[in-house]
Amino acid sequence: MSSSPPRQRPATGERAAGGMTRGRTARLPPATRSARQKPSLGLDDLVTALEMFGTRYHAVDVFANDLREVSAILRHRLPAGVIRAGKFWRRFFIKRNGKNYVLDLIWGTGVARLARKETAPEQGSLPSRGATTVAGGFAGAAIAAAASKKGSAWPAGLLLGLLVGNALEKHSTTASQQVVPRYVFTLRFDPDSQEWHAYDGGLTDWMKSALAAT
DSSP: OOOOOOSSOOOOOSOOTTSOOTTOEEEOOOOOSOTTSOOOBOHHHHHHHHTTTTTSOOEEEEEGGGBHHHHHHHTTOOOTTOEEOSSSTTEEEEEETTEEEEEEEETTTTEEEEEEESSOOOOOOOOOHHHHHHHHHHHHHHHHHHHHHHOTTOOTTOEEEEEEEEEOTTOOOOTTOSSOOEEEEEEEEETTTTEEEEOOSTTHHHHHHHTOOO
């Protein structure tokens, strides 16, 4: 598991990893959440981030404790429009704007990953009471792992994301490597404007290891 982030106040920049377009943002409808609520992300926010650059990136990673749907699963509630995949509550299918996606709670990392899925899934059987308990267990473990990665000094309201692309060219991996180097693009979500911004602040390098789950 990655070490805690550097103890410094991250700055918001306009250039993300890879030297891509400056100041690229994606707009969402005005926020409806209460000002008293802790800033968080929803699946629609992840879809917006993933589609910002077309098919250049195939997944977006966020911390599990920043995603509202993971908190809902922890409370034994399967969010509307979310279909469980298989008997384990670690993978879920969703559909937005006619496109299919898969949400994974990647075990032991504290990362929730949304990726594209080519075909629509078949809905599995309804969960039993025992399976619902397992659901809370997986979600709780993901939330706890994310909180541990962030550490106690994490700035309030800081929501980060990592777009994940293909593996780097001319890179050979070994059996001991757990993470394959890939093209990535670092993002920060502004809960006030409901926009994603390119991020090149003080946590950029740490993000690339902390959020790059696979």
